[in-house]
Amino acid sequence: MTDADARLTAFRERLLLERDETLQLMAGLGEDIRRIVDARQDSNVDDEHDPEGSTIAFERSQSDALLRQSRMRLADIEAALARLEAGTFGVCEACGRDIPEARLEARPASRLCVPCASRA
Structure with a gap:
């Protein structure tokens, strides 16, 4: 694995x-x-x-x-x-970039990276 x-x-x-x-x-x-x-x-x-x-x-x-x-x-x-x-x-639904692992650790159900979430 x-x-x-x-x-x-x-x-x-x-x-x-x-x-x-x-x-x-x-x-x-x-x-x-x-x-x-x-x-x-x-x-x-x-x-x-x-x-x-x-x-x-x-x-x-x-x-x-x-x-x-x-x-x-x-x-x-x-x-x-x-x-x-x-x-x-782990892929941002808005921009297609990877969502940083630290964000996924904090919010594993995150759909958006931090910049896109800030704009939403």
């Missing part, structure tokens, strides 16, 4: 781990949202006039936002895994 193959294998393993962690986070967030919805259904309280209502609405909004971010992260990870399979992992 060459050094390049070993690096790609390491990135694949890291991406798979990040995918598993993201799926676990999404499952937990989904459960949190279900509990919030269930708690609101068991109550006939008007959020606008309930001192706890704004907290419940805030928690739901925050959980929804985290779930959306997790879905985007999962899509980025899946796309990076597809690029690994296609042999295009």
